[in-house]
Amino acid sequence: MSTLATSMTSRRMSNQGHVAVGLATVAVGFAVSAALNGLSPSWVIVWSFMLYPIAVYVSSRILEDRRQATDRLVRVSVTLAFVVVVLPLASLVWTVIREGAARFDATFLTGNMRLTPEDLAAQNGGEAVGGAFHAMVGTLIVTSVAALIAIPLGLFTAIYLVEYGRGRLVKAITSMVDVMTGIPSIVAGLFSYALFVLILGPGTRTGLAGGVALSVLMTPVVVRSAEEMLRLVPNELREASYALGVPRWKTIVKVVLPTAIAGILTGSTLAIARVIGETAPLLVTVGLAQETNLNPFDGRMTTLPVYTYYQYVQPGIPTDAGQSRAWAAALMLVIIVAVLFTLGRVLARVLQPKGMR
Amino acid sequence: MNDADQTTTTGSVTRMTEQMTGVGASETPDGLRVSDLNIYYGDFLAVRKVDMTIEPRSITALIGPSGCGKSTFLRSLNRMHEVIPGARVEGTVLLDGEDIYGPGVDPVIIRRKIGMVFQRPNPFPTMSIAENVLAGIRLNSKRLSKSAADDIVEKSLRGANLWDEVKNRLDQPGSGLSGGQQQRLCIARAIAVEPEVLLMDEPCSALDPISTMAVEALMLELKSEYTIVIVTHNMQQAARVSDRTAFFNIDGTGQPGYVVEMDLTEKIFSNPTEKATSDYVTGRFG
Numbered sequence: 001m002s003t004l005a006t007s008m009t010s011r012r013m014s015n016q017g018h019v020a021v022g023l024a025t026v027a028v029g030f031a032v033s034a035a036l037n038g039l040s041p042s043w044v045i046v047w048s049f050m051l052y053p054i055a056v057y058v059s060s061r062i063l064e065d066r067r068q069a070t071d072r073l074v075r076v077s078v079t080l081a082f083v084v085v086v087l088p089l090a091s092l093v094w095t096v097i098r099e100g101a102a103r104f105d106a107t108f109l110t111g112n113m114r115l116t117p118e119d120l121a122a123q124n125g126g127e128a129v130g131g132a133f134h135a136m137v138g139t140l141i142v143t144s145v146a147a148l149i150a151i152p153l154g155l156f157t158a159i160y161l162v163e164y165g166r167g168r169l170v171k172a173i174t175s176m177v178d179v180m181t182g183i184p185s186i187v188a189g190l191f192s193y194a195l196f197v198l199i200l201g202p203g204t205r206t207g208l209a210g211g212v213a214l215s216v217l218m219t220p221v222v223v224r225s226a227e228e229m230l231r232l233v234p235n236e237l238r239e240a241s242y243a244l245g246v247p248r249w250k251t252i253v254k255v256v257l258p259t260a261i262a263g264i265l266t267g268s269t270l271a272i273a274r275v276i277g278e279t280a281p282l283l284v285t286v287g288l289a290q291e292t293n294l295n296p297f298d299g300r301m302t303t304l305p306v307y308t309y310y311q312y313v314q315p316g317i318p319t320d321a322g323q324s325r326a327w328a329a330a331l332m333l334v335i336i337v338a339v340l341f342t343l344g345r346v347l348a349r350v351l352q353p354k355g356m357r
Numbered sequence: 358m359n360d361a362d363q364t365t366t367t368g369s370v371t372r373m374t375e376q377m378t379g380v381g382a383s384e385t386p387d388g389l390r391v392s393d394l395n396i397y398y399g400d401f402l403a404v405r406k407v408d409m410t411i412e413p414r415s416i417t418a419l420i421g422p423s424g425c426g427k428s429t430f431l432r433s434l435n436r437m438h439e440v441i442p443g444a445r446v447e448g449t450v451l452l453d454g455e456d457i458y459g460p461g462v463d464p465v466i467i468r469r470k471i472g473m474v475f476q477r478p479n480p481f482p483t484m485s486i487a488e489n490v491l492a493g494i495r496l497n498s499k500r501l502s503k504s505a506a507d508d509i510v511e512k513s514l515r516g517a518n519l520w521d522e523v524k525n526r527l528d529q530p531g532s533g534l535s536g537g538q539q540q541r542l543c544i545a546r547a548i549a550v551e552p553e554v555l556l557m558d559e560p561c562s563a564l565d566p567i568s569t570m571a572v573e574a575l576m577l578e579l580k581s582e583y584t585i586v587i588v589t590h591n592m593q594q595a596a597r598v599s600d601r602t603a604f605f606n607i608d609g610t611g612q613p614g615y616v617v618e619m620d621l622t623e624k625i626f627s628n629p630t631e632k633a634t635s636d637y638v639t640g641r642f643g
């Protein structure tokens with residue numbers, strides 16, 4: 001550790017030094033845990049994690065210099081924060097896969113919940129019956145309806161805000177979008193429900209109503225992300241286009257949007273992911289059905305989140321049959337989101353401006 | 358040159374040029390006549406009372422200290438100024454006798470006649486080299502046959518002294534070129550729409566000496582067909598390429614810029630009328 005300090009080298013901790021600091025931290029973690037929580041492995045880990053940045057800082061202050069110490073402190077804290085975020089995520093995905101795999105079978109993927117007395121008897125005998133095909137298509141349909149409404153609406157709003165809007169109206173729209181971002185999802189659901197009841201009469205539940213409810217939640221997210229992306233397009237490109245005698249709308253369509261398209265797509269994918277797992281508004285607007293319904297304009301549908309919810313709270317007999325269906329539906333939802341993200345990424349990649357890859 | 362001509366560009370950049378020169382015989386381009394032009398950003402008067410004649414088929418240089426309104430003035434010559442919110446002008450700018458700020462005049466058409474090259478090269482990142490050259494024509498939804506398009510690309514890139522460097526990678530992105538090549542690509546893009554006037558705002562300030570020489574040589578070639586106005590901070594450049602030079606100055610921050618004098622370039626650099634001009638061109642400024 002006592003390297004000869006010339007004018008251009010600074011004192012650096014050796015590898016052994018780092019190991020020593022790590023071991024010392026664990027030892028202290030052990031002691032603290034023993035003193036405060038009784039000796040449990042999880043507490044030892046928690047304490048070690050919390051003490052490690054301090055240990056690194058102190059040892060670096062002693063053995064190195066102040067700048068190194070600050071640098072190490074920040075680096076360790078950032079890394080730990082990352083681990084703290086990733087661990088629960090990984091654990092969540094792992095749990096869903098582990099629990100969901102049991103019923104993730106052909107019956108589940110192709111069947112619905114219209115169960116005959118024979119099915120119920122078989123279920124009683126421990127056989128796997130019932131599926132979530134109807135919920136899967138329900139989710140896809142309702143989410144597509146929402147995306148079809150929210151993405152064009154959000155994109156046009158963003159274009160207005162960035163390219164056309166001036167002064168007070170822009171401020172008003174921006175704050176309205178902010179307010180919309182904060183709307184509780186159940187309120188969006190009730191809004192859409194009330195809207196359709198007004199038009200079509202009491203008790204109406206359709207996929208369309210669900211799509212409208214979700215689009216209320218989705219639009220502000222699309223507006224915000226598309227706005228950011230459009231603002232990132234350098235003004236020079238717009239000016240270059242104007243200077244060629246290209247009208248404004250054409251500049252937007254042919255120059256601004258293609259330059260921002262990758263980001264807009266990613267933003268829209270995120271917006272879809274934001275709403276695809278919504279339960280409460282769909283419970284109100286779309287309801288629940290035992291059979292597959294492909295028509296969003298007529299009749300109830302089942303969506304994966306609502307399906308999961310009902311399979312969990314009303315699992316039937318025996319209870320674990322319903323509960324494994326709930327897990328399998330959760331797994332399905334996670335897979336759909338993952339596929340969606342991958343698709344969005346691939347599309348963004350393909351559409352990314354040639355010079356910006 | 359009217360719009361119908363442009364629509365039928367089929368393979369005939371040359372024919373159009375001939376046509377233009379043919380027209381030119383009877384109706385010589387008149388250049389730009391600026392009179393009593395005040396240029397504002399909102400309430401801030403940035404440039405005051407410019408009277409200036411820009412001769413056709415020649416190079417006019419605009420010089421002056423930073424912030425005196427050269428870019429502002431240049432952008433007001435093809436109605437790019439008003440793109441900025443709140444920006445406006447008072448006065449007249451006659452292009453071949455017609456006021457570009459006259460009632461009912463469409464700025465979009467003016468910009469097709471008066472092209473512009475910016476200080477920083479700004480090729481469209483979504484487009485290939487060839488597409489960049491064709492952007493002005495394509496974005497104006499002119500239908501082009503493949504061969505006509507190829508002709509325009511080649512002619513414009515040759516015109517911009519870039520053809521030999523990029524002819525084998527026309528379908529690659531324009532942003533993959535060096536800064537100097539990108540700037541020449543932007544010039545090719547500007548001349549592809551065959552404007553009458555070409556405005557250049559410090560086109561060489563981001564370029565190395567060799568690219569600068571290439572662009573200067575290009576300007577000297579282009580002046581046989583185009584009226585060129587160039588803003589530059591480089592005195593030697595102004596002296597080398599321009600026929601006439603206008604010196605802009607400003608009395609202090611917050612004051613409007615104005616034209617001190619405009620004359621033949623030799624005169625401005627050897628024997629200017631105003632003391633401020635001689636101080637500036639000899640480097641004794643400020």
Ligand SMILES: Nc1ncnc2c1ncn2[C@@H]1O[C@H](COP(=O)(O)OP(=O)(O)OP(=O)(O)O)[C@@H](O)[C@H]1O
Nearest residue numbers: 398403421422423424425426427428429430441611
């Ligand atoms: N977008 C704008 N909004 C408000 N004022 C502006 C804007 N652009 C320029 N100005 C002001 O107008 C004046 C002239 O600016 P301009 O850019 O035309 O100067 P310039 O002569 O081109 O300077 P330079 O040589 O540094 O490029 C300056 O006072 C500047 O602050």
Ligand SMILES: [Mg+2]
Nearest residue numbers: 427428429558
């Ligand atoms: Mg300038």
